[in-house]
Every structure is written in structure tokens, then in C-alpha cells.
Amino acid sequence: MGSITFSHVYKHYKGESRPAVDDFHLSIEEGEFLVLVGPSGCGKSTTLRMLAGLEEITKGDLYIDGKFVNYTSPKDRDIAMVFQNYALYPNLSVYENIALGLKLRKTAKHDIELRVNRVAKILEISHLLERKPSQLSGGQKQRVALGRAIAREPQVFLMDEPLSNLDAKLRAQTRAELIKLQGELKRTMVYVTHDQVEAMTMGTRIVVMKDGVIQQVAPPRKLYDQPANMFVAGFIGSPQMNFLEGNIIRQEGRYYFSNSRLKLPVSEQQYDQFEQSARTLRNIIMGVRPEYVQLREDDGSEPDDGFVRGFVEMSEMTGSDAYVYVKIGEKTVIARSDPETVYTKEQKLLVGFNMNKVHFFDEQTGVSLAAGGDER
Numbered sequence: 106m107g108s109i110t111f112s113h114v115y116k117h118y119k120g121e122s123r124p125a126v127d128d129f130h131l132s133i134e135e136g137e138f139l140v141l142v143g144p145s146g147c148g149k150s151t152t153l154r155m156l157a158g159l160e161e162i163t164k165g166d167l168y169i170d171g172k173f174v175n176y177t178s179p180k181d182r183d184i185a186m187v188f189q190n191y192a193l194y195p196n197l198s199v200y201e202n203i204a205l206g207l208k209l210r211k212t213a214k215h216d217i218e219l220r221v222n223r224v225a226k227i228l229e230i231s232h233l234l235e236r237k238p239s240q241l242s243g244g245q246k247q248r249v250a251l252g253r254a255i256a257r258e259p260q261v262f263l264m265d266e267p268l269s270n271l272d273a274k275l276r277a278q279t280r281a282e283l284i285k286l287q288g289e290l291k292r293t294m295v296y297v298t299h300d301q302v303e304a305m306t307m308g309t310r311i312v313v314m315k316d317g318v319i320q321q322v323a324p325p326r327k328l329y330d331q332p333a334n335m336f337v338a339g340f341i342g343s344p345q346m347n348f349l350e351g352n353i354i355r356q357e358g359r360y361y362f363s364n365s366r367l368k369l370p371v372s373e374q375q376y377d378q379f380e381q382s383a384r385t386l387r388n389i390i391m392g393v394r395p396e397y398v399q400l401r402e403d404d405g406s407e408p409d410d411g412f413v414r415g416f417v418e419m420s421e422m423t424g425s426d427a428y429v430y431v432k433i434g435e436k437t438v439i440a441r442s443d444p445e446t447v448y449t450k451e452q453k454l455l456v457g458f459n460m461n462k463v464h465f466f467d468e469q470t471g472v473s474l475a476a477g478g479d480e481r
Contacts, residue, residue: 107170107260107293109133109156114165116151116317124163125151127317138287138294140308142301143340148317149297150265156295157186157263170260185254186263189270191246193238193253199225200234203252210257224252227286244275251283255290264296268303280306301341305329313337335471338392338464344428346392347438350468353379353386362391362465366434369411372460378474388468395428397459398440400448412457417448431456 109132116126126148133139141149154160155167158179167174174182185206193202200221207217225231228248238246247267254262268276284307287294298304304311305325313320313328313336321333332338338346351364353371360371360379369391371379379386403414415433420442427444430437431454438456442448465474 107135110168112166115163117163136291138309140296140304140311142304143314147314149314153297183259184261185257185259187250187254187267189266191250195238199249203256206257220256224256228252262294335466344439346394349391390466390468392464393458395439395441397462399457400440401455403453403455408455412455415456417452420448
């Protein structure tokens with residue numbers, strides 16, 4: 106129970122030149138924790154609302170457990186939705202808010218009491234059952250909203266940015282509770298967020314969207330290590346991936362990434378993407394994550410092969426890591442560094458790259474030259 110299939114689904118609003126959701130085609134397995142992530146306006150919430158039945162589908166088919174539900178009313182889809190603003194009734198107690206959906210379904214009073222108390226125990230809000238929403242903190246309100254959804258025992262949980270109103274500490278705590286809860290309930294969850302950190306820590310699979318179009322679908326690790334295009338590479342990861350413009354050249358049987366300041370030997374394990382690619386090897390973007398940028402002191406001697414001179418613009422301390430912003434010509438690259446090492450502004454450094462970990466993209470299309478990366 107709880108599988109979902111979107112078959113080439115579109116949503117087009119009257120007066121808009123392009124669809125809000127464009128050919129969304131995806132199957133979600135029973136018990137999966139699927140996260141839709143992307144910038145504001147990318148279509149993720151619209152997709153969720155079509156699944157909930159709150160938005161009509163312009164074109165395409167939607168199935169829940171193999172049942173066609175395009176025209177099924179929200180109350181008959183056996184789903185529960187948790188909103189960003191909690192949507193609690195201020196005049197009702199916590200108990201009554203959690204029980205409301207069950208009462209509307211004419212559930213027996215004894216069963217309502219059992220379910221509410223069980224959910225309150227799971228969410229550790231049993232001591233709040235007599236309070237009104239105005240007497241609760243943001244985190245407590247969020248738990249009540251979750252409790253109301255859980256008490257209904259639906260096939261599918263839909264969550265639309267449910268943690269965005271919480272402070273950073275409470276957001277991290279609630280995130281951990283949701284992951285634990287999903288493991289216990291073993292129900293399908295579809296979760297919308299604009300926060301890529303939230304997406305990476307919660308989802309069993311992640312759908313990255315841009316302008317209504319799916320960019321990539323993959324588990325978190327694969328999304329990070331094998332981005333399908335520059336948008337995914339830049340959106341996933343904090344700080345984002347560094348991008349350098351250049352060309353791929355071949356000299357004496359070896360490939361190099363080259364521009365006016367750099368000539369970097371390409372790892373042999375990446376040769377096949379150039380030899381098999383029908384794309385031109387000019388106007389290539391090399392992407393490298395901050396943890397694979399290498400820094401050395403500049404002693405004034407000629408840099409080793411693969412290194413180039415730069416200087417420190419600034420550095421950021423995050424506690425466990427430090428991020429150093431280094432200027433190379435007109436380009437700034439970000440390197441993750443040992444927080445024990447202190448870098449000063451204008452300090453001269455040698456900058457290198459772990460060429461086994463870089464990515465190459467076609468500048469015109471943004472598509473990765475590497476094969477694969479998408480798991481639809």
C-alpha cells in the first residue's frame with residue numbers, strides 16, 4: 106500500500122507561457138521517503154498539491170496503488186498532508202486537533218482515544234493534550250500537525266516545507282525525529298523542501314527540479330557524486346561546487362583541462378567520456394567540490410604540475426571545517442580546509458585539484474560528459 110505513479114504529468118496555469126510542471130514522470134515505491142527539492146518556483150509544491158488532489162492535472166495520469174486518481178477527491182485518496190503553517194484550529198485543544206480528522210470519518214470514540222494517545226506518546230506530546238495552539242512553541246505545533254496526520258494512518262504522507270518555520274536547532278532535531286518516525290511507520294512519504302541539506306539527510310531518493318522539469322532522480326550519495334548536469338552539481342552541496350571554464354586538449358596521448366591560467370592532467374579513468382563523447386571538447390566546464398581543492402604554501406618556486414598560484418580573499422569558520430576563498434586570476438574558488446590552519450587575507454598560495462574527483466560539463470547544455478547519473 107502506498108505506491109505512486111506519475112505518468113507524464115503536466116500543470117499549466119492559464120496565462121502562463123510555460124507549464125508550472127512539465128512532463129513529470131516518476132514511480133514512487135511503497136514505504137519510500139522521496140524528497141522533492143529545488144529553488145522557489147520550480148514546481149515542487151505544485152506537484153505535491155496535484156498528488157493531494159488540491160490542484161487539477163492539466164495533462165497526464167496519476168495512480169495511487171495502481172488506481173487512477175486524477176478525478177478522485179482529496180478525502181478519498183487516503184493521504185494526509187502536513188503544511189508549512191501547521192494549519193491548527195486555535196479554538197481546539199491539542200487532543201481535539203489530532204482527533205478532528207478521525208471524528209470527521211466517524212471513527213469510534215474508543216478508537217479515537219487509543220490513536221490520539223498512541224500518537225502523542227510517539228511524538229512526546231502527551232503532556233500537551235489539553236493545551237491550545239497559542240500555548241505551544243513552534244516545534245510543539247509542528248508535532249501536533251504531524252500527530253494529526255499520523256493518527257489517520259493514511260497510505261501516504263505529504264509534507265510541504267514543514268520545518269521551514271523552525272529555528273536551526275529545532276529543525277535539525279525534528280528532521281531526525283521524522284526520519285525515525287518514517288522508519289517506524291514504514292509508510293510512503295513525499296516531502297517538499299528548498300533546503301538541499303534537508304533533502305540530503307532525509308530522502309531515500311531525491312528529485313531535483315528546475316523550472317517545472319525533473320533534472321535528476323537519485324539517492325543522496327549518487328546525486329552528490331554523479332550530478333547529471335551543472336544545475337544539480339551547483340544546487341546540491343554547501344558551499345556549492347566550483348566551476349572553471351576551459352577546453353579539453355590532447356597532447357602526446359594524454360588529455361588536459363586547459364585555460365589561460367591552468368593546464369591540468371585529466372585522470373585516465375575519465376578518458377572514456379571524451380573518447381566516446383560526440384560533443385566538442387571545446388567550451389568545457391570543470392566542476393570540483395571544495396573538499397577536492399588542495400592548498401599549499403607558496404614558497405616562490407615554480408609550482409608543481411597541476412598547481413597554480415592564487416591568493417586568499419577571505420576564509421569562513423564553520424566549527425568542524427573552514428572554507429578558504431582563493432582568487433586565481435579573475436576566478437574565485439572555494440577550498441575546504443583544516444580549521445586549525447589559519448589563512449590571512451592576501452596570503453599567497455598554490456592551488457591544485459584532485460583530478461580523480463572532478464566533473465566535466467558541456468558549457469552550452471550544462472549536461473555532464475560522464476555517462477549515467479540519472480535513476481528515474
